[in-house]
Amino acid sequence: MQSISQKLRDLDAYPKINEDFYKRTFSGGLVTLVSAIIMFLLFFFELKSYLHTITETTLVVDTSRGGTLRINFDVTFPEVPCTILSIDAEDISGERHFDIRHDIVKTRVDAHGNTIKARRDSIGAPKIEKPLQRHGGRLEHNETYCGSCYGAEASDDHCCNSCEEVREAYKKNGWALTNLELIDQCEREGFFQKVDEEKGEGCNINGFLEVNKVAGTFHFIPGKTFHLSEFHVNNLIAVQKGNYNISHRINKLAFGDNFPGIVNPLDGVQWLQETETGSYQYFLKVVPTIYTNARRRTILSNQFSVTEHFKNAEPGRYQTVPGVFFYYDLSPVKVNFMERRMSFLHFMTNVCAIVGGTFTVAGIVDSFVYHGRKAMKNKIQKKFG
Template identity: 40%
Template structure:
């Protein structure tokens, strides 16, 4: 009894006897309303507990030796595909010239229609003379021939490659037996009015570098990257590097719930009326991760995305005076090369977009208790006020 009496003194929930309780209509209404409010608020707390939000986090990028994926889709309405070359260079000294692997060039009808032509074949160097002697060995006209063919230039393209290897301008292959046999000049002239779409994917070292689309065959000469611009400037058609960038990204897209700037160069267009004109885009690439709920940075589950965001500034300039149009075969760094250049730099920071629950389970329970206790307390005060107000009104009427 002694122990029980001590516990009884600690009871914070004192009871009332049934006879002392008064039930009223207003109390029933307040009870129903309070239960509805509790239900609505508890449902809201549950939804908040189930809601997933994406929190960005900035860390130092510690990855090494990765490749940087590039996806592009660019249309040049005033230059045929045969005159365009895609090259990649970086500070490590690696160069990728005349890239074709993973890149698709589509010939387009003259602007403004710019629809794909019936054939997308670009092999204007194809040797159709199947009757050639098997022992045939074509001349390279003073240039070193390919080793795979024992120094023989079998096709017009072989001669063109041999010329590029020592920095000679090639032109339209006038006087070159292989080119005349393949009707290279005639087939090239047929494309003069066409445009070109370049689309595809390439992979580069994750270091400072650039990729560019410029006219003519590219090669290195005296530690400089140059292009054979003979065909570009000799053309009767005034080619220009007006272009539309339909898409340019450095990796897959992030989910729609991640609030980031989408590829800023998508659907952008630049126009020029000059043949000797240079467009430059300076891109800052930032590594970006998307980690679904329950994923750590050092573990991988389906749904995790590794990609890159980028910001960009642009510059354009005329190269008029940088070369003699009548005699130019190449333009080097002193005057500049007409074309579209994308210079990219890699940020040392990395953005991690991590999925987390908006509220923990403990927070959910705390919220439910607060909703129930707070609602019932307010309801009790309202019911007490209604009851006492009703009693006073009744006494006034009786008095």
């Protein structure tokens, strides 16, 4: 047992010095204080670095195929009433959606931007109370309603039971339906009453679109668009004299979910129309983005850049449809953001290096100061001694 203790003593890398040989000095105390402050500061910055995450960015080719793209938007039009404001979307794959109402909320606002009434857009029309039959009389009990299409019937059995169905029948025939006040369904549904009520108002429209992950466009227009023989026709409702004012403010526009550090360049952008009517166009380059946080939670999103252009309505040429148009294209490059945090082992290694290194350097400095002062003192004593 004694031999083992002796062997352990022989392995002692920290031999002890008799306390009689210790000598404390003022310079040594000053160096110790300064080194302690330095060690504390270095430890604080190292701890801050350990707790802070670092985001690494890499670029790779986007090889994903298919899927959908979610577009979140919140846009305010101070001069366009909600009744005549609609949103359309189409892409290069040929898929088209006109007058979209799913997942869309329209909010009536006054000239100062205050909310008047919010409603969720839905498909269909209000039920007509005691509507007009095709033969001219009013619908009685136990009678099957079949509203007139006012000459646009595709067959003898074709019925138009709402104002919207009458308009659709006219669109399929390529006819213009301008005298809506003469249509019983439109009168009963209070269409023009709603238009009159909203004169001088604006509209906030917000919601989201689920579109194919290919290049495409979506736009807000004061009217409705329909598809006819491979042509797109914009049916502006003839309820407003003069030009349409498409001044707007984009409160939010994002492709996908938000992630830390994302910047959507159109959030808060406002444009005021000062010239004649026209269309305002945004050209967007969408960059697929994957964000992975320190806990390995992944967010699939997108970033985008934008350029803008206003297209005036030129007399004598094809009429420019007033509205706000967003044309987007997808980048072939994908951005990966990955959060990384220093490992605890790395942190402890750095802390040991800070303590040991500072202690060693401080010891060398103290020894240099002590022996330098001692040598200088001896030299002075010999010269004047």
